[in-house]
Every structure is written in C-alpha cells, then in structure tokens.
Amino acid sequence: MSADFFAALDAGTRLQLGGEAWLLHGFALDSIDDLLPALKDVIxxxxxxxxxxxxxxxxxxxxTSCGALGWISDRRGYRYVxxxxxxxxxxxxMPQPMLGMAxxxxxxxxxxxxxxxACLINRYRPGTRLSLHQDRDEADMAQPIVSVSLGLPATFLFGGRTRSERPVRVPLSHGDVVVWGGVDRLRFHGVLPVAPGVHPQLGEQRINLTFRKAGASA
Structure with a gap:
C-alpha cells in the first residue's frame, strides 16, 4: 500500500485491512468542526x-484521557482507572462530539x-513513534478499538496476532479512522516515526484518539 494510493482515495472510502478491520478514509472530516473544539477543551x-x-x-x-475511565502507565504497570x-x-x-463520532x-x-x-489521546511530535503492541488492558474484548488520526500524517503498522508477523504499513492522514475488533481485536499495531511537517489546524503534531470500552459491560 503506497501513500500515493491512499492520497487518491475519496473521503468516505472504506478499505478492509482484515476480517473485521477497516480504514475509513476521511470519516472524521464531517465532524471536524465540532471535534477539534471538544478536543481542545479536554486538553x-x-x-x-x-x-x-x-x-x-x-x-x-x-x-491524556477523557471518559469515565482513563489509561495510565507507571511502575505498577499499564491499567485503566x-x-x-x-x-x-x-x-x-467524554464530550458528545467525540462520543458520537466514535x-x-x-x-x-x-x-x-x-x-x-474511555478515550486515550496520544500526541506525537515529529520523530515520535509507537512500538508494536496489543490493546489488551480493556475488560470488554468484544468491543472494537476506534482510532482517529488528526494533524500530521503518519504510517500505521497493522500486524498479526504475534509480534513476529510482518505488519502492513497503512498511511494515515487527517480525519482517517481505523476500526478493528472481533477476530482482529488483538492484532499487534504501532506507528512509525512521524515525519516533520506543519498541519494547518494542529501545527507540528499528530494527535490520535483511541476510543475503547475499557470497563466490563453491564
């Protein structure tokens, strides 16, 4: 998959990445005028x-986080509180524009x-990366992960069910959403180092929103 190919996609295009994993190209753009002010309020x-x-x-x-639960990491481990x-x-x-879009x-x-x-909000400066990992701290694995990319473009790594499987490189741009769950819920994934640049709305950064059902369902 090439960046040029993805750039040619129309907003609203759906690209299947796995049995139950999808790239929704530009999906968040229709909500961006409500989403960005809500995000700024959270930050x-x-x-x-x-x-x-x-x-x-x-x-x-x-x-940072918003929602009833938030993800934290320290010497005691990774967990939601x-x-x-x-x-x-x-x-x-969690602001309604974010909840509704997710x-x-x-x-x-x-x-x-x-x-x-829960919504975990990650900020990537140029050069920042995220190594391959699984999202397995959530109590409800029946629910998907919804990941929203904002600001600078990035290359998302979507791997297999073991760390050794070679991941697919998926270019992401402002407003793209990746959703994975079901048979793909525990796939390894990460982000390559973000390239330098300036986004017209968010400046020299990429912000990623990942929405989860972290607590046990009633």
Whole structure:
C-alpha cells in the first residue's frame, strides 16, 4: 500500500485491512468542526503528560484521557482507572462530539451500539513513534478499538496476532479512522516515526484518539 494510493482515495472510502478491520478514509472530516473544539477543551482540562513505563522509562508519546475511565502507565504497570479528581485523575467526561463520532465510525465498520467509556489521546511530535503492541488492558474484548488520526500524517503498522508477523504499513492522514475488533481485536499495531511537517489546524503534531470500552459491560 503506497501513500500515493491512499492520497487518491475519496473521503468516505472504506478499505478492509482484515476480517473485521477497516480504514475509513476521511470519516472524521464531517465532524471536524465540532471535534477539534471538544478536543481542545479536554486538553485544557487535562494537559498532556509523558507517563513512565513499568521499567521506569519516560514514554515519548504524550498522553491524556477523557471518559469515565482513563489509561495510565507507571511502575505498577499499564491499567485503566476511574475518573476521580480528588485522587488526581481529573480528566473530563467524554464530550458528545467525540462520543458520537466514535459510535458512528464503529457502526460503519460493522460494530453497532458501540458506547466507549474511555478515550486515550496520544500526541506525537515529529520523530515520535509507537512500538508494536496489543490493546489488551480493556475488560470488554468484544468491543472494537476506534482510532482517529488528526494533524500530521503518519504510517500505521497493522500486524498479526504475534509480534513476529510482518505488519502492513497503512498511511494515515487527517480525519482517517481505523476500526478493528472481533477476530482482529488483538492484532499487534504501532506507528512509525512521524515525519516533520506543519498541519494547518494542529501545527507540528499528530494527535490520535483511541476510543475503547475499557470497563466490563453491564
């Protein structure tokens, strides 16, 4: 898959990446006028920070969260915790424009009734990457991951069910959404180093929103 090929796709094009994994090209663009102000409000309430890995290293990707649950990393491991300003977990509830867009994207990819309770927000500066990993900290594996790419373009790595399988390189641009679940839910994935550039709305950064159903379903 080449960047030129993806650039030629029309907004709204769906490209199947796996049995239950889809790239929805430009899907978030129709919501962008509501999505970006909501995102700015979240970041204002809960600024980005560089968490540490269980091994004590600082993560190159800066993170924040919104929703009932938020993802954190420290020497005790990777985990979700409940939003609780009194205990230092003061991220805001998930804004409706973000929740609505995530639910619509999931439905478009074949996952109706998706109601995420957590949104992990990652900020990538030029040169920042994310190594191959699985999203396996969520309690409800029956629900998909909805990943929204904003700002600078990036190359998404969509791998197999083991780390050794060679991943497919998927170019992503502003407004693209990737949804994966079902048989593809535990595929390894990552992001190659983001190339230098300036996005007209978000500047020298890429922001990725990943919506999850992190708590157990009722």
């Amino acid at each position: 204002r309430a809960a600024p980005f920070r560089h968490m540490t890995t269980p091994g004590g290293l600082a993560m190159s990707v800066a993170t 409940r939003r609780d300003p009194d205990s230092g977990h003061g991220w805001p509830p 639910s619509k994207a999931a439905a478009a990819a074949g996952f109706p009734d998706f109601q995420p309770d």
